[in-house]
Amino acid sequence: MRKILITLLFALFGTTANADGHCSKPSGSINILANDFPALRTFVETAKGCKGSADFKVTHSSEHNKIAVPALTANPSEFSARIAANSSIVPLMNQDLIRPMDDLVKKYGKGIQDSQLITIDGKVMAVAFMANTQHLYYREDVLKELGIPVPKTYEEVVAASEKIRASGKMQHPYAAAYKAGWNLAEEFVNMFIGHGGEFFKAGTAEPNINNAKGVATLNMLKKLASLSNPDYLTHDSEAIKVEWESGKVALMTLWASRSGTLLDDEGDAKITAATKLTGPATVGGGNIPAATLWWDGFTLAKNRSDSDAEATFIALAHAASNKKMVADAADQAVWLVEGFVPGPKSIGVIEAVKMGAKPYPMLPQMGLMHGALGSEIVEFLQGKESAEQALKDVEAAYISKAKEQGFL
Amino acid sequence: MPNKTFFWFFLPTGLVMILFIGLPIISTGIQSFYAQHDQVVKEVKKCDPFGCTVSIVVDQEATSILRDEKPLGKFNGFGTYVDRNHLAIEQISDFWKETETFGEFINQVTNLPFYKALLFTLTYCLFVTPNVLLLGFIIALSLNAISRKIRGPLIFGTILPMIVTPLVGSLVLFWMIDAEGIIGANLQLMMEDPYLSLKSSRTLTWITIIIYGIWHHSPFAFVVFYAALQTVPQEPVEAAIIDGASRYQRIRHIVLPHIYPVVTFVALISLMDNFRVFEPIIGFSAEGSAQSLSWLIYDNLVNEEVILFGSAAATSMMTIIGIAILLAPVLIRTWKEFRTAR
Numbered sequence: 086m087r088k089i090l091i092t093l094l095f096a097l098f099g100t101t102a103n104a105d106g107h108c109s110k111p112s113g114s115i116n117i118l119a120n121d122f123p124a125l126r127t128f129v130e131t132a133k134g135c136k137g138s139a140d141f142k143v144t145h146s147s148e149h150n151k152i153a154v155p156a157l158t159a160n161p162s163e164f165s166a167r168i169a170a171n172s173s174i175v176p177l178m179n180q181d182l183i184r185p186m187d188d189l190v191k192k193y194g195k196g197i198q199d200s201q202l203i204t205i206d207g208k209v210m211a212v213a214f215m216a217n218t219q220h221l222y223y224r225e226d227v228l229k230e231l232g233i234p235v236p237k238t239y240e241e242v243v244a245a246s247e248k249i250r251a252s253g254k255m256q257h258p259y260a261a262a263y264k265a266g267w268n269l270a271e272e273f274v275n276m277f278i279g280h281g282g283e284f285f286k287a288g289t290a291e292p293n294i295n296n297a298k299g300v301a302t303l304n305m306l307k308k309l310a311s312l313s314n315p316d317y318l319t320h321d322s323e324a325i326k327v328e329w330e331s332g333k334v335a336l337m338t339l340w341a342s343r344s345g346t347l348l349d350d351e352g353d354a355k356i357t358a359a360t361k362l363t364g365p366a367t368v369g370g371g372n373i374p375a376a377t378l379w380w381d382g383f384t385l386a387k388n389r390s391d392s393d394a395e396a397t398f399i400a401l402a403h404a405a406s407n408k409k410m411v412a413d414a415a416d417q418a419v420w421l422v423e424g425f426v427p428g429p430k431s432i433g434v435i436e437a438v439k440m441g442a443k444p445y446p447m448l449p450q451m452g453l454m455h456g457a458l459g460s461e462i463v464e465f466l467q468g469k470e471s472a473e474q475a476l477k478d479v480e481a482a483y484i485s486k487a488k489e490q491g492f493l
Numbered sequence: 494m495p496n497k498t499f500f501w502f503f504l505p506t507g508l509v510m511i512l513f514i515g516l517p518i519i520s521t522g523i524q525s526f527y528a529q530h531d532q533v534v535k536e537v538k539k540c541d542p543f544g545c546t547v548s549i550v551v552d553q554e555a556t557s558i559l560r561d562e563k564p565l566g567k568f569n570g571f572g573t574y575v576d577r578n579h580l581a582i583e584q585i586s587d588f589w590k591e592t593e594t595f596g597e598f599i600n601q602v603t604n605l606p607f608y609k610a611l612l613f614t615l616t617y618c619l620f621v622t623p624n625v626l627l628l629g630f631i632i633a634l635s636l637n638a639i640s641r642k643i644r645g646p647l648i649f650g651t652i653l654p655m656i657v658t659p660l661v662g663s664l665v666l667f668w669m670i671d672a673e674g675i676i677g678a679n680l681q682l683m684m685e686d687p688y689l690s691l692k693s694s695r696t697l698t699w700i701t702i703i704i705y706g707i708w709h710h711s712p713f714a715f716v717v718f719y720a721a722l723q724t725v726p727q728e729p730v731e732a733a734i735i736d737g738a739s740r741y742q743r744i745r746h747i748v749l750p751h752i753y754p755v756v757t758f759v760a761l762i763s764l765m766d767n768f769r770v771f772e773p774i775i776g777f778s779a780e781g782s783a784q785s786l787s788w789l790i791y792d793n794l795v796n797e798e799v800i801l802f803g804s805a806a807a808t809s810m811m812t813i814i815g816i817a818i819l820l821a822p823v824l825i826r827t828w829k830e831f832r833t834a835r
Contacts, residue, residue: 151795171541176799179532181553205550206537213542256687265781315690316672319778331673378543421542444543449534449551452799460606460792463781467695470604481584482606485576489803491529491567 108403109193110137111396117383118153119168121145122342124215124418125381128168131410135403139396149173157182160388165397170381171445172452174203174211179449183210183384189398196406201421203382213382214405215418217342218442219261219275220376220433221366224335226359227254235361239279239305239368239375242336246312249335259312260325261338263466268321270458271377272338276302278443279368279375290450290492292483295476301369303465303472310466318463332356338365341433345417348430362429364436376437377445380421450492457483518813525806528569530559566803573807580811581605607808610784611815616699617785618767618819621706625763626756628707629714634744636715637722648719655712663776666705667692698782702773709773710766714759721752761823768816786812 115136119125129143144164146152154176156163162182169177177183185208190197194212203211221242223235228245231252236242242259249258262268277284282298285291310317314328326343328334330352339347341362348357365376383401385394404410408424419431427435445451457479465475487493533555539548575582581602588601602608636647654662669676670691681689691697725748733743749756771787774780780788786808793805 154800179551179799181551181557200542202540203542204538204540206539216542264778314672315688316677316692318781319667319671319692328673333673380542438543444541447539447541447548449532449549450799456792456799460780460784464604467693467782469695474604478604481577485578486799486801486804488576489528489569489573489801490799491531 108135108137109399111135111399112138113390113393113396114140114142114165115393115397115400116142116144116164117166117168117397117401118144118146118149118156118164120149120170120381121147123345124342124414125168127410127414127417128214128404131404131407132400135400137396137399139400141400153177154180154182157386157388161390162386162388165386165389165393166401167384167386168381169211169384170217170379171377171447172379172455174382174384175447175449175452177384178205178210182387184387184394185209186212186385186394186398189385189395189402193395193399194402194406196408196423197402198406198421198423201382201405203380211382211384212402212405213380213421215342215381215420216434216438217340217379217381217419218365218376218434218437219271219338219340220374220437221363222329222337222339222344222347223361223363224356224359225361226355227258227335230254235363236336236366238370239276239309239366242366243305243308243312246309246336250312255333255335257312257314257333258335259309259337260314260320260328260334261309261317262320262322262325263306263310263313263317264321264324265318265463266459267455268459269318269462269466270455272306273302273458273462274445274455275338275365275377276305276368276375278377279366279371279373281369281371281373284446284451284454285448290487292454292480294454295473295480299476300472303462303475305368306462307466318466329360330356341431342418344430344433348416362432364433364440365442367440372441374437374440374442376442378434378437378442379445450487450490453486453490453492454479454483457486521806521809523565524802525573525810526568526570527566528573528803529566530556530563531567532556533559569803573803574811577605578804579607579807581607606784606789607786607811610786610789613699613783614768614770614785614815617703617706617770618764620703621710621767622760622763624707625710625714626760628711629759630718630756632711632715633718633722634748636719651715652712654709655716659709659772660776662709663705663773666701667777670701692777692779693782695782698777698779702770702777702779702783705773705777706767706770710763714763717755717759718752721755722748725751757823757827761820764819764823765816768819769812786815 117129117132119129126145129145133141144152150173153167153173157167157177158180167177167183174183187209190202190209190212197212201213202209203213221236227249228235231248231254233245233248236245246259249255261272263272277294277298280298280301282302283293286293314320320328322340322343325334325337325339326347329337329347332353344362347360365374367373368375383405385397406422408422411420411422411425415426415428416430419425419427419434461478461482462475464470465472484493533552534549535552536547537550539546574580577584584605585602588598592598592601603612632651636644636651639647668674671677672681672690672692677691680691681687691701729747730743733747738746769787770785771791774783774785774788790805790808790812793801793808
């Protein structure tokens with residue numbers, strides 16, 4: 086019995102390990118820190134298929150941002166690689182915690198396309214494998230029934246939501262991740278960029294949000310919030326996904342990477358069938374979308390031995406150039422890997438790129454601004470203070486933090 | 494016990510306390526006087542899948558020279574303590590000059606993060622501590638009067654809130670009071686207001702957290718009071734009954750004076766615990782409406798992508814000072830009693 090089990094296990098793992106051609110069997114120790122959503126799990130699982138004799142460990146956590154800097158600061162670092170994004174690579178760069186991988190790319194990165202390489206000052210610091218953005222989701226049946234065209238701007242989103250509410254079909258027809266903190270700040274960033282705003286005065290770390298564009302951004306956020314579930318300040322992406330699946334929402338701004346779980350077989354088939362995706366909306370007459378483009382890619386820890394870095398790179402590069410993975414998991418993400426054929430679920434990201442969406446600002450002090458936004462604009466949304474006061478508070482909170490961090 | 498014996502008994506505990514409590518506090522204190530070095534940034538070309546831009550990064554070579562020279566950072570003295578995100582001395586004096594009425598001044602001050610957090614923390618302490626004492630005492634008295642047969646299961650039921658992990662307890666309640674949850678939805682029905690939300694209104698959030706706090710902490714007070722009630726001598730109580738004292742009079746004049754030291758102890762512990770209120774804020778996702786001092790520290794350490802060690806250390810030190818101030822009256826009183834007792 087035991088023998089059969091072992092043979093079976095070997096057969097299983099054997100097939101995944103040989104699924105793709107190039108994998109130069111590394112040895113050493115591989116330990117990966119990553120966020121927790123389906124596409125990343127697929128990615129890491131594919132990398133595991135090329136672990137060779139190496140010891141392979143992975144930590145998937147939605148709290149990855151909180152662990153990353155302390156874990157990579159230790160020497161030797163707890164993790165040999167960290168799956169990062171535009172924003173989360175910044176603290177790693179600020180603290181000098183990741184290593185350039187030009188020579189590894191040359192040696193083992195055959196299948197990786199040039200467009201996947203994140204280069205900073207001419208050095209490859211990360212290899213991207215998927216793109217992400219927040220865009221609109223809508224309920225085709227509800228919009229059709231009320232004769233509402235698919236909204237292209239946030240003004241139309243507001244009008245459509247008001248119409249749906251007036252029809253009595255839904256009390257709170259709009260949803261977005263407005264949870265106080267990171268999520269809410271991210272919505273502000275999107276909307277502010279949609280209004281054509283720049284977060285800092287050119288070439289400095291001085292804040293630049295207390296202006297007409299900032300006020301317009303806040304007012305739009307408040308209008309949308311008034312059309313959402315009254316508990317919006319406690320709802321993150323997962324919570325609004327649940328709201329959508331319970332059929333209480335007809336318009337929603339959500340990450341592209343969540344479309345897979347939204348459109349899977351679980352839940353009410355009628356809602357799933359009527360769930361449609363479209364590009365991100367513009368706002369205030371602007372022509373670039375009120376959304377930011379994101380990439381997810383892997384970085385290698387600096388405080389780890391060269392041999393571990395090499396082993397980790399081999400395994401992760403195997404996944405980052407894996408045609409079979411992008412074909413099998415085509416609906417989980419918009420892969421940047423060669424051979425990816427975009428399906429209906431990637432429409433949001435593709436539209437965003439077409440419309441000229443800007444990437445999330447990769448600036449050393451942006452994290453501080455994001456943090457200040459997340460806590461200081463809450464009172465405006467609750468109706469406790471004016472937009473000008475809220476923006477003044479954000480700037481003041483940011484300035485004290487930036488001074489402490491030596492940016493100002 | 495002779496002082497010498499006491500010293501040897503206390504030595505291991507004392508050493509461990511110095512190592513794991515004393516030294517970290519000192520190190521936190523030192524940390525709070527330092528800020529990061531001035532960041533040396535340079536312009537570089539950045540390329541990603543969406544195109545290339547010229548942008549800035551931290552110049553690692555220049556920074557590492559600075560860091561090697563002074564690993565602790567730039568000496569900032571009380572700079573972090575008085576900045577806007579903490580005591581905000583400058584801002585407060587400005588508000589004093591600018592505002593016309595006192596109410597407006599208070600409004601401005603409680604809009605500052607530290608005072609906002611302090612206000613919630615103190616409110617929480619002031620409402621939770623007395624109610625915990627009162628409720629704990631009432632439960633202990635009632636259970637003490639009940640037949641011994643059913644007392645066991647009842648005691649177990651009563652201390653359940655304390656057994657449940659704070660985070661789990663608050664999460665359960667969090668889902669129940671959601672606008673779609675059992676309590677939230679029923680409240681909306683009862684009040685006939687579809688926009689009513691316990692979680693979006695600041696006052697209602699505060700009330701929810703305070704009620705949760707009372708629910709969670711009462712069992713502790715109950716357990717201690719119940720144990721103390723077992724030590725109340727029966728003779729004076731019986732004598733009082735013969736004298737015709739009512740139940741209230743017996744409690745007021747015999748039981749309470751007897752367990753008084755225990756009441757002080759529970760009050761002390763509750764105050765300390767409540768001043769560090771933290772889990773319910775995370776559990777209820779109440780960051781938007783309620784922030785405590787402990788939450789501020791947490792926020793500085795983890796919520797930003799850049800960790801603010803100086804800020805967190807300064808808030809920690811002020812929390813310690815805050816607890817000391819809050820406990821001072823009780824401690825002084827205990828000390829005085831101890832002196833007179835000798």
